[in-house]
Structures are given as structure tokens and as C-alpha cells.
Amino acid sequence: MMPHSKKPRLTGSNDDAEASSDARPFLSADEFACILGFLPPKQIMCLRRVCKTWREAAKKTIVPIVDFNVDSIDTYNALTVMVTAMPNLQQIKISHLGFMHKYNDGEDPYEEERVLLTTPSIHDIEILSNFSKLRILEISRPGMNGRYPSLFQFSLLRKLTISSMRMKWDLELLSGLPLLEELHVYSGGVTGNINSLRALKGTLTKVTIICIRNGSGNLPVRGDFMDLADFPRLKVLCLDDTAVTGNLLDIDEHHFPLLEQLRLPHRVYGGGGHEFYRIAEMTDFIHKLYHLIQKRRNPKLFLHHWTWNLSEFSPDWYVSFCPQLPFSIELVKAGPRLGYRWFGIRDIFTEEGPPDQYCEINWLDREPARESSDYEIYLQELENIQRDAGFSTEDIFYHLHRMSIVSGARNCSGKYSIDLDKLIL
Amino acid sequence: MNADECMETIKLTSRGGDSFELPYAAARLAHVVRDANDENDDGDIDSPEDVEILKVNSPCLEKVVEFLKHYHEEALTEIKTPLEDNTFEGNVKQEWYQNFLKGIDQPMLFDLVTAANFMAIQPLLDLTCLKVSCQLMGKSAEEIRQILNIPKLTPEEEETARRDHRWIFDD
Structure with a gap:
């Protein structure tokens, strides 16, 4: 027998249990909220019309993470209803509302924009601040103008994407988003120092900031990228078009422990597109980078998108009739074998002339053993890489040879291969 | 002792007085069972005790115990939202859980939702609510008003x- 005197008795707060055997639904608003929690926002809004209990349920429902795009006056009106009817939306995308509609200006708007965009119908964007359960917010070319500090106060927000030319905001505002994991910015109005992200050191996993130049031509996001080096969860760091500085070679094996993707602006020493003053400095840099790669065991971090160039102001620069002197350098990888090669970049502005031209590869690693499983992969990937190679126009060689700054030999295809490592002037 | 490794069994008793025996380690998925046994945050308990669940009737508690075991x-497996499919089977791939709710009538399904909510068994609440959602x-x-026998709205x-839902009626 069970010891009745000791047995906990759990009866619940309301006593409608008898009725639960009836065919009619006697679920509470909390229980209906769980049911609605599997449905998309549109259907929840539809089903809240069933009865009063369901309206209460819709208010409590944690809406699944599904994109709700506010891109018309009808969806904006739906959003205003949701403020009270379904406030636990977790994902919202704010886009332009269409012709003759705009969101209200924020603080300190661009004046010229105000004159241009005066329209009869203005809609309050700050109603967004009512959605306290928001986890994903995308502000996508909404035509907003000025500062909107209330849009940076979401305690549960995990992912923020801002692509806006006229929305002004400082990176310091991100401290109002303490759980932010992903930040993607393509913006003309963002300002601040990258070290403001330190408020989110423990949570950030992906950071992409691409600034669009402001009226003065300056890139307003600055700071040293190494301020983020101790972020324990950071996997992606892309700061392409910013005024961020630093030195790539300051990274050691303990920094950025989980980093899988890195893109740095040319102002960083060793950043993508960084310009060196001497050719010798470039090869020295490559060898130091190789040392870093060996320590971190992640060569992919510096493959693709990474090239380094010789400055046009370098005393090593040589102007010839050919527009594509091989004054850029990049890492290449075939199987497990890492190397680098010089190449000449096609004129990307006019897109005239021949495509990018590549010199032969200078290997940093030894060739894999022929009997190893890597060897087959190495040969396959090498073939792909070398399809581009063979930079050697007669013109370039002729001009360089005249300056006695290069040694070269005809290769099997009858072209010259050029090793600019020997160009130490 | 550590509750997760507890080998002792307890009985859960329904409103009708029927008792269902199961290992404490299985029963503790229900937070009401943990609370009734004063299980602390570290999962330590002294000696597990039986629990009366007076809000839940016998047929329903029998199903709940079957689930817990x-x-x-x-x-x-965690049910991910947004749902991958419009059907229950498309979202719950485990055969036992598909069969667990197969053929049960709506009152029993709603009773299970209520029981899962009251006993704080989150996986059972997710499973049963998903079943209703798919319906x-x-x-x-x-x-839905017709299915659930709810009165119509006034004009x-x-x-x-x-007026509030023009966005919904766009399609």
C-alpha cells in the first residue's frame, strides 16, 4: 500500500478536470499557445479569430523563427496589430513600405534626405521596440533616416542585419543587445570603434561590417582588429571596407581560437589588398604568414579573397607597356601542399586586356609522398591551379630583363616563367 | 543519491485511484515528480516517494506513464521550428512516437496536452501540441470553429x- 499520509497530492490550480473528458476543447490559453507555437505567424493571426481563449493564446505564443517581412502598408498594419495581438514574434525584416509611404525620421536626420522624401504617409518604426522576444532583426533598405536608439534594446536578440544608407548608429549601441551572436552590417551610417564589440565578447560568433563611404569619403568604423582576438566563439570576422587597422602577423596560435573565415581591410598590415613598399618585404611577409599558418593549422583562413600588392609608389615598381606586371601575390594550396605565386591583375575598372596572369608556384611545403593518399588529391588540385599559370609575356620579360632585375628561363610551353623573389633590389 | 541513476520505482496515482509503477529515473522527466520529491538542482534525492496526480484521469495517466517509460x-528528438513538413509523421521520424498518438481520439489528445502541461513534461507537451497543430x-x-464546436463570431x-487582418485575406 502506498503511504497516503506522506504522498504528495497534486491537484492543479483550476478544477476543470472532470470536464476534460468532454468532446469539447477545454485547453487553457497556455496550452493553446503551445499548439500555436508550431505554426507560422500568418496562421496564428488567422487562428486567433477562433475565440477569446485563442486570442489570449496568440498573445502568449512564442512565434516560431520565420521571416516576417514588413514591406508594404498591409504588412505594416499587420505589425501594428501584432504589437498587442501577437507580441512574441521572434523574427522581423523591415523593408521599404513602397511609394508614398515611409518610416518616421529618427533623431538628427540627413536634412537633404528629408526634403527629397517628404511624403504624405509616415509610419512609426519604433513600434518595433514592443517585440521584446525578438531574436532576429533585419533592417533592409527601409528608407530610414537618422538615429533610432530604441531599435538597439532587445535583450534576446541573436542576429542583427542592417543594410541602410541613411540610418545613423554607433557600434556602442550594440551593448543593448547582450546576447547578440551575429552582426551583419552593410551601412553608410555606422560609426564607432571596433572595440565597442568587446561588450559582446562572450556571445559573438559572426561579425561582418562593410561600410559605405560617407559624404566626406571617410570610412567611419575604426579601431584595431586585434581587440577581438580573445573572443572565444568568433568564427567569422569580415571587416573589408572599414578603417580598421592592426597587423596580421600579431595573430598567434592562441588568438581567435575558433576562427574559420577572416577578411581584413588593406589598412591592416597584411590585410586583403594591403600594399607593400618593397618586393622583398612581400616574400618576407609570406614566409612569416606561412609560419603562422603552420602554428594554427588552418591554411584555409588565408586562401581565397586574400591577395597582397606592391605599392605603385614602390621603388621596385616598373611601368611597362603591359598593364599586368605580376606585382600581386597570393597563397595557393594543392592537396595538403601550400605555396604562393605572383600574378598580374586584370584592370577591373576597364575590364580590358587579358585576364589575370599567374607566375609559377613557389612551394612552401614539400610534395606529398607518392604512396600517400594525399598524392592523388594533390595532383588533381595542382592541375586546376596550373590551368591559370604560365604568366610570361614576351613584353614583360623583355622589359624586366633590360633592367637586369629578373632571371628567367623558357619553360616547356615556350614561355618564360618569372620568379619575382629574385627581385630584391 | 543521484536521481538519474536511481534504480527504485515509484507509483503515480490518478484521480480515479489507479496506480502506475515506473522507475523514478523515468518519472523524473515530469517536473512535478521532481518537485514532489524535493529533488535539488544537482539532481540529488533521499528516497523517492509515490505521487498522486489528482488532475489526471486513469486512461490518460496510463498513457503518460507509457510515454515516460x-x-x-x-x-x-527535438522538434525543430519552423516545421519541416505539414504532417505529424514528417516532423516526428521516430516510429514509436508516431504510433504513440496514432488512433487516439481528440478528447484523449487534449487530455494528454493538459496532463503534459500540468505535470511539466516538456517533450510530451511538444509532441501532443505538434499533433494538434498538424490537425x-x-x-x-x-x-476550426466547426471542428471544435465553438460559436461563430458576431457580425x-x-x-x-x-479589418485587423487584411494582410491575412490578401491571398
Whole structure:
């Protein structure tokens, strides 16, 4: 027998249990909220019309993470209803509302924009601040103008994407988003120092900031990228078009422990597109980078998108009739074998002339053993890489040879291969 | 002792007085069982005791205990939202859980939702709520009112609803 005197008795707060055997639904608003929690926002809004209990349920429902795009006056009106009817939306995308509609200006708007965009119908964007359960917010070319500090106060927000030319905001505002994991910015109005992200050191996993130049031509996001080096969860760091500085070679094996993707602006020493003053400095840099790669065991971090160039102001620069002197350098990888090669970049502005031209590869690693499983992969990937190679126009060689700054030999295809490592002037 | 490794069994007793025996380690998935046994945050307890669940009737508690026992052997894979499919089977791939709710009538399904909520068994609440959600998928408010035998809106309520939900009626 069970010891009745000791047995906990759990009866619940309301006593409608008898009725639960009836065919009619006697679920509470909390229980209906769980049911609605599997449905998309549109259907929840539809089903809240069933009865009063369901309206209460819709208010409590944690809406699944599904994109709700506010891109018309009808969806904006739906959003205003949701403020009270379904406030636990977790994902919202704010886009332009269409012709003759705009969101209200924020603080300190661009004046010229105000004159241009005066329209009869203005809609309050700050109603967004009512959605306290928001986890994903995308502000996508909404035509907003000025500062909107209330849009940076979401305690549960995990992912923020801002692509806006006229929305002004400082990176310091991100401290109002303490759980932010992903930040993607393509913006003309963002300002601040990258070290403001330190408020989110423990949570950030992906950071992409691409600034669009402001009226003065300056890139307003600055700071040293190494301020983020101790972020324990950071996997992606892309700061392409910013005024961020630093030195790539300051990274050691303990920094950025989980980093899988890195893109740095040319102002960083060793950043993508960084310009060196001497050719010798470039090869020295490559060898130091190789040392870093060996320590971190992640060569992919510096493959693709990474090239380094010789400055046009370098005393090593040589102007010839050919527009594509091989004054850029990049890492290449075939199987497990890492190397680098010089190449000449096609004129990307006019897109005239021949495509990018590549010199032969200078290997940093030894060739894999022929009997190893890597060897087959190495040969396959090498073939792909070398399809581009063979930079050697007669013109370039002729001009360089005249300056006695290069040694070269005809290769099997009858072209010259050029090793600019020997160009130490 | 550590509750997760507890080998002792307890009995859960329904409103009708029927008792169902199961290992404490399985029963503790229900937070009401943990609370009734004063299980602390570290999962330590002294000696597990039986619990009366007076809000739940016998047929329903029997199903709940069946769920708890099986869950202890094979946990329910987390149901991800947004849903991958409009059908229950499309979202719950484990055969036992598909069969667990197969053929049960709506009152029993709703009783299970209520029991899962009251006993704080989150996986059972997710499973049963998903089943109801899939039944409602794609149905209009009017269709659901008919299914659930709920009175129609008055013309004034209908007008307000349509004004508030113009976005819904776009399609």
C-alpha cells in the first residue's frame, strides 16, 4: 500500500478536470499557445479569430523563427496589430513600405534626405521596440533616416542585419543587445570603434561590417582588429571596407581560437589588398604568414579573397607597356601542399586586356609522398591551379630583363616563367 | 543519491485511484515528480516517494506513464521550428512516437496536452501540441470553429477581425 499520509497530492490550480473528458476543447490559453507555437505567424493571426481563449493564446505564443517581412502598408498594419495581438514574434525584416509611404525620421536626420522624401504617409518604426522576444532583426533598405536608439534594446536578440544608407548608429549601441551572436552590417551610417564589440565578447560568433563611404569619403568604423582576438566563439570576422587597422602577423596560435573565415581591410598590415613598399618585404611577409599558418593549422583562413600588392609608389615598381606586371601575390594550396605565386591583375575598372596572369608556384611545403593518399588529391588540385599559370609575356620579360632585375628561363610551353623573389633590389 | 541513476520505482496515482509503477529515473522527466520529491538542482534525492496526480484521469495517466517509460529508453528528438513538413509523421521520424498518438481520439489528445502541461513534461507537451497543430494546419478559423464546436463570431466581431487582418485575406 502506498503511504497516503506522506504522498504528495497534486491537484492543479483550476478544477476543470472532470470536464476534460468532454468532446469539447477545454485547453487553457497556455496550452493553446503551445499548439500555436508550431505554426507560422500568418496562421496564428488567422487562428486567433477562433475565440477569446485563442486570442489570449496568440498573445502568449512564442512565434516560431520565420521571416516576417514588413514591406508594404498591409504588412505594416499587420505589425501594428501584432504589437498587442501577437507580441512574441521572434523574427522581423523591415523593408521599404513602397511609394508614398515611409518610416518616421529618427533623431538628427540627413536634412537633404528629408526634403527629397517628404511624403504624405509616415509610419512609426519604433513600434518595433514592443517585440521584446525578438531574436532576429533585419533592417533592409527601409528608407530610414537618422538615429533610432530604441531599435538597439532587445535583450534576446541573436542576429542583427542592417543594410541602410541613411540610418545613423554607433557600434556602442550594440551593448543593448547582450546576447547578440551575429552582426551583419552593410551601412553608410555606422560609426564607432571596433572595440565597442568587446561588450559582446562572450556571445559573438559572426561579425561582418562593410561600410559605405560617407559624404566626406571617410570610412567611419575604426579601431584595431586585434581587440577581438580573445573572443572565444568568433568564427567569422569580415571587416573589408572599414578603417580598421592592426597587423596580421600579431595573430598567434592562441588568438581567435575558433576562427574559420577572416577578411581584413588593406589598412591592416597584411590585410586583403594591403600594399607593400618593397618586393622583398612581400616574400618576407609570406614566409612569416606561412609560419603562422603552420602554428594554427588552418591554411584555409588565408586562401581565397586574400591577395597582397606592391605599392605603385614602390621603388621596385616598373611601368611597362603591359598593364599586368605580376606585382600581386597570393597563397595557393594543392592537396595538403601550400605555396604562393605572383600574378598580374586584370584592370577591373576597364575590364580590358587579358585576364589575370599567374607566375609559377613557389612551394612552401614539400610534395606529398607518392604512396600517400594525399598524392592523388594533390595532383588533381595542382592541375586546376596550373590551368591559370604560365604568366610570361614576351613584353614583360623583355622589359624586366633590360633592367637586369629578373632571371628567367623558357619553360616547356615556350614561355618564360618569372620568379619575382629574385627581385630584391 | 543521484536521481538519474536511481534504480527504485515509484507509483503515480490518478484521480480515479489507479496506480502506475515506473522507475523514478523515468518519472523524473515530469517536473512535478521532481518537485514532489524535493529533488535539488544537482539532481540529488533521499528516497523517492509515490505521487498522486489528482488532475489526471486513469486512461490518460496510463498513457503518460507509457510515454515516460519509453522516453527513458529512447528520448524524443527535438522538434525543430519552423516545421519541416505539414504532417505529424514528417516532423516526428521516430516510429514509436508516431504510433504513440496514432488512433487516439481528440478528447484523449487534449487530455494528454493538459496532463503534459500540468505535470511539466516538456517533450510530451511538444509532441501532443505538434499533433494538434498538424490537425489545424491550413484550416481557416471558420473550419476550426466547426471542428471544435465553438460559436461563430458576431457580425461586428467578424468585421473587426477582417479589418485587423487584411494582410491575412490578401491571398
